[in-house]
Structure formats: C-alpha cells, structure tokens
Amino acid sequence: xxxxxxxxxxxxxxxxxxxxxxxxxxxxxxxxxxxxxxxxxxxxxxxxxxxxxxxxxxxxxxxxxxxxxxxxxxxxxxxxxxxxxxxxxxxxxxxxxxxxxxxxxxxxxxxxxx
Amino acid sequence: xxxxxxxxxxxxxxxxxxxxxxxxxxxxxxxxxxxxxxxxxxxxxxxxxxxxxxxxxxxxxxxxxxxxxxxxxxxxxxxxxxxxxxxxxxxxxxxxxxxxxxxxxxxxxxxx
Numbered sequence: 001x002x003x004x005x006x007x008x009x010x011x012x013x014x015x016x017x018x019x020x021x022x023x024x025x026x027x028x029x030x031x032x033x034x035x036x037x038x039x040x041x042x043x044x045x046x047x048x049x050x051x052x053x054x055x056x057x058x059x060x061x062x063x064x065x066x067x068x069x070x071x072x073x074x075x076x077x078x079x080x081x082x083x084x085x086x087x088x089x090x091x092x093x094x095x096x097x098x099x100x101x102x103x104x105x106x107x108x109x110x111x112x113x114x
Numbered sequence: 115x116x117x118x119x120x121x122x123x124x125x126x127x128x129x130x131x132x133x134x135x136x137x138x139x140x141x142x143x144x145x146x147x148x149x150x151x152x153x154x155x156x157x158x159x160x161x162x163x164x165x166x167x168x169x170x171x172x173x174x175x176x177x178x179x180x181x182x183x184x185x186x187x188x189x190x191x192x193x194x195x196x197x198x199x200x201x202x203x204x205x206x207x208x209x210x211x212x213x214x215x216x217x218x219x220x221x222x223x224x225x226x
Contacts, residue, residue, distance in 0.1 A: 004157070033212045043158070043203065043216035056213045090157050094212060101146040101207055103214065105157035 002027065004093050004106035012112045018079040021109045025072050025093030031055075032074040033103060034066060037088040046089075049074050078111075086113045117141050118206050120217025127224050133191040135220045137204035140185070144206040144215075149178065149189045152201045152219075161202075162189070194224045 005024045013019050025032050033056075034046040045058040049068035068074045072093075078085055088110050092103035117140045127133045139147075145166055150158035164171045164178040164187065171178045177190040191198055201221050207214040 031212055033214070035214075042218050043205075045213045045215070048212045056211060058213060092157075092212075101148070101209065101212065101214075102160060102163065103148075103212060104160060105150075107155075107157045 004091060004104055006089075006091055006106040006109050008109060009107065010110045010112075012114060013081050014114050015081055015083060017081050018077065019081060019111060021076045021078075021089055021091075021111075023074045023076070023091035023093075023106060025074070025091075026104055029093035029095055029104075030072050031094045032068055032072065033092045033094070034074070034076050035090045035092065035105075036060070037090055037108070038086075043090070046076070081113045083113050085111065087111060117144075117215045118204060118217045120204050120220060122220060123218065124221045125223070127194045127222065129194065129196060129224055129226050131194050131224075133194045133198070133222055133224070134188060135202055135204070135222070136186065136188045137206075137217050138184075138186045139206045139215075141206070141208075141215075142185070143208050145209050146207050147178070147180065147187050148205050148214075149176075150203045150205065150216075152203065158203060191222075194222075196224045196226050198222060199224050 031050045033048040048056040052068045066076045088108040090108045092105045094103045120137045148163035149161045151161045152158040175192045180187045204217040
C-alpha cells in the first residue's frame with residue numbers, strides 16, 4: 001500500500017508570494033491533517049479535513065488555509081508569505097472510526113521563504 | 115499551545131543499553147498517546163501508541179509505560195542499536211480529534 005505522498009518536496013519562495021502544497025493520503029484514508037514543523041516551535045497542528053470539510057483548526061492566522069477534494073487529496077495554501085513561514089510542512093492521513101487517531105505522515109514539503 | 119512536555123532534549127546511549135524518554139501532559143481529556151520516530155529528511159513514523167486503559171504496551175524492543183494519575187508516559191527502547199538514532203516525539207490527542215499535540219522531541223544517539 002502506498003504511503004502518504006506530498007508534492008513538491010522542496011519550495012523556495014519570496015516574501016509576499018503565496019504557495020500551494022499538495023497531499024495525497026493513503027488509499028482509503030479520509031482524514032488529512034496538516035502540521036508545521038520548525039526547530040523553534042516543533043510540530044504544530046494547522047488543520048484537519050475530513051470528507052471535504054474542515055473538522056479541526058489550530059492557532060494559525062487566516063493566511064493558512066486548506067481544502068480537501070472528493071478523492072481525499074488535500075491542498076494547503078499560504079498567502080502573503082513571511083520569513084517565519086519557512087518550515088517543513090507535513091500532512092498526515094488517518095482512517096475514521098476507533099483508530100482514527102493513528103496518523104501516518106508523509107515526507108513533508110520543505111518551504112523556504114527568502 | 116504546548117500541552118505535552120518531553121525530556122530529555124537529547125540522549126546518548128551505548129549500543130545494547132536502554133533508552134528512556136519521558137513525557138508529561140496537562141489535559142486530562144487526552145486519551146491517545148503515540149510515539150513517533152523521525153529520521154533526518156523524513157516525516158515522523160508511528161512507532162507505538164497507548165490508550166489510558168492499560169499501563170504498559172510492548173512491541174518488540176519498544177515499550178510504553180503509562181501513569182494516568184501522574185499524567186506521565188514514557189518510551190523505553192531496550193537493546194538500543196545505532197539504527198535507532200533518530201528524533202523521537204511523544205504526542206497526545208483526544209479520540210476522534212486529530213489535533214495532536216506533540217512534545218518538543220528527543221534526539222537519540224546510540225553509540226556503537
């Protein structure tokens with residue numbers, strides 16, 4: 001079974017630009033969560049999508065948004081990029097039901113904002 | 115936002131030794147406690163997880179010990195190997211809520 005895939009793996013952008021990251025979950029998984037990982041703040045929850053609806057949201061500004069498609073693939077968008085947005089962005093997929101908490105992470109997208 | 119405190123920040127263990135990483139949580143509503151292993155350039159990989167209805171769970175060389183009254187849980191890696199050298203994260207969440215709170219991570223180095 002293929003794991004979680006994320007594209008692109010690396011991105012370099014400049015301040016003020018916007019970026020879109022993509023995540024394909026494990027086949028059959030309907031929940032996709034996004035996390036930001038930085039050396040200073042660690043792993044922080046951004047939001048979760050389930051059946052094309054945002055189900056949970058972390059404490060990030062509105063510049064961070066996402067969506068999920070009918071095939072469970074998800075995209076994350078960051079507008080008006082700031083230097084502090086440089087991070088590894090990870091998505092994780094999970095099943096619904098009793099084991100919905102088991103999250104499987106992709107390799108991440110390394111975003112560098114110059 | 116951090117509700118899970120992890121220690122130590124780094125750990126050096128000799129091959130064959132026992133590695134112990136500790137975590138403490140604040141929110142008593144948490145009922146799912148996983149440990150993740152992350153190698154450089156990779157995403158975190160689920161290692162082992164526990165729910166508060168048991169005090170210990172073992173999978174191979176990895177054991178989670180859970181103390182509900184103290185709101186603490188720990189990872190024990192028996193017979194540590196150089197291939198175990200990685201960063202380990204504890205985490206906690208509430209059932210059916212994938213807003214998972216992570217510890218700050220422990221960088222483990224196993225010396226041959």
